[in-house]
Amino acid sequence: MYIETxxxxxxxxxxxIIYLIVEKVRLARNTTRVRRFDFPKRxxxxxxxxxxxxxxxxxxxxxxxxxxxxxxxEDKTFEACGGLSDITDEMKVTIAGNAVIPVLGRYSDMYRxxxxxxxxxxxxxxxxxxxxxxxxxxxxxxxxxILSWDATKHSARDVRDGFNVAIHEFAHQLxxxxxxxxxxxxxxxxxxxxxxxxxxxxxFAKLQATAAKGKKTVLDDYGATNPAEFFAVxxxxxxxxxxxxxxxxxxxxxxxxxxYRVDPARWNRLKKREPSxx
Numbered sequence: 173m174y175i176e177t178x179x180x181x182x183x184x185x186x187x188x189i190i191y192l193i194v195e196k197v198r199l200a201r202n203t204t205r206v207r208r209f210d211f212p213k214r215x216x217x218x219x220x221x222x223x224x225x226x227x228x229x230x231x232x233x234x235x236x237x238x239x240x241x242x243x244x245x246e247d248k249t250f251e252a253c254g255g256l257s258d259i260t261d262e263m264k265v266t267i268a269g270n271a272v273i274p275v276l277g278r279y280s281d282m283y284r285x286x287x288x289x290x291x292x293x294x295x296x297x298x299x300x301x302x303x304x305x306x307x308x309x310x311x312x313x314x315x316x317x318i319l320s321w322d323a324t325k326h327s328a329r330d331v332r333d334g335f336n337v338a339i340h341e342f343a344h345q346l347x348x349x350x351x352x353x354x355x356x357x358x359x360x361x362x363x364x365x366x367x368x369x370x371x372x373x374x375x376f377a378k379l380q381a382t383a384a385k386g387k388k389t390v391l392d393d394y395g396a397t398n399p400a401e402f403f404a405v406x407x408x409x410x411x412x413x414x415x416x417x418x419x420x421x422x423x424x425x426x427x428x429x430x431x432y433r434v435d436p437a438r439w440n441r442l443k444k445r446e447p448s449x450x
Contacts, residue, residue, distance in 0.1 A: 211238040215265045222262070223269035224331045225411060228439040233276055240272035240280055241265065248283075254292040256321065263291055263321060270328050270338035271317075273411055274346060277433030285315040286345055294322045309337045311344035313353070334392060334409040343407035347400055355399030357431065368427055375424045376402045390420050411436050 219226050219241070226237055245268050250259045267289060275282045295306040296318070308323040324337045346357045355372060359365055375391075376399060383393035390413060395405030409417050410428040414436035418425040429435050 211242060215241075215261065218262050218265040219269050222266040222325055222328055223273075224329060225273055225436075226269060228331070228436070229276075230439065233434070237269070237272060237276060240275065241268045243280060244268040244272055244283070248286060249288045251288060251290050253290045253318075254294075254296055256291055256293045259291065266325055266328060267291070267319060267338055270324070270336060271342045273339055274343055274407060274432060282349065283342065283345055285349070286317060286342075287315045288317070290316060290318045292318065292320050295320050309341040311341045311348065311353075313348050313351070315345075317341050317345065331412050334390070334405075334413045336408050336412055339408050339411060340404045343404040344400065347403050353400040355403040357403070359431065364430070368431075371423045371427045372399070372402065372406070375406070375421060390416050407432075414439070 219238075226234060229237060245264050248268075250264055250267070252259050271283070295308055297306055307318070308320045308327075310318040312318075319337060319341060327333075327335045327337045344353060347353050347355060350356075350358045355376070356365070356368060359368060376396070379389060379391050379393065379402065380396040382389050383396040391402075391409050392405050395402040406424060406428060410425065410432065414425070417428075418437045425437070
């Protein structure tokens with residue numbers, strides 16, 4: 173009787189072991205496939221100028237970031253829209269360079285559902301309801317991400333405003349990894365969902381209250397729209413205003429740090445960019 177009671181536990185444990193082995197082999201294969209190539213030197217000035225967060229990272233993360241950028245560009249399709257004449261290296265490197273920041277500490281193929289990045293030259297109308305006004309970016313459950321090139325580039329260059337269009341939209345993709353956009357991405361363990369819900373629900377309510385009063389806060393008040401937007405805004409803030417978020421919202425920062433597995437508050441302060449060797 174005792175053995176029969178434990179049998180489901182044994183099966184679950186075996187399934188988890190098999191999953192971890194398969195995951196390790198798959199990720200190793202992905203990494204090996206990308207690292208056959210060195211990061212193109214012509215891309216480095218683009219990365220340093222348009223992805224200044226890269227310059228704050230410790231060396232080991234910079235090297236990993238480069239590999240993820242190459243993997244992203246290799247795996248995803250970029251399409252020009254809205255009169256954009258061509259897709260340039262600057263567009264690809266800038267978008268990929270910002271998009272992979274949220275997965276630096278997680279699995280390299282967490283954007284496995286993302287197939288296509290549509291790029292408009294500037295702000296565009298909502299693809300489904302034009303009466304909703306213009307958009308700077310959209311993330312669809314089917315794996316499509318739409319970005320305004322102007323907004324993507326300019327928002328990424330300022331790493332102190334807590335606003336980054338690419339990071340925002342790809343945070344939505346992480347949120348939708350489990351099939352729904354509700355501000356709760358797939359967490360590593362079931363025990364983490366309770367603390368996640370407690371902290372993010374509390375912080376979301378606080379932001380709604382301050383936004384209703386017209387008060388400024390570390391988090392952009394767009395995050396008060398709904399839980400999905402709160403998660404995306406919190407992600408932007410976590411990477412671009414890490415020290416301020418840690419100081420003013422320590423519990424939220426800790427939840428983000430635990431999920432993303434990086435600690436940007438410990439990264440170096442942004443230094444003056446030095447010219448890259450061609």
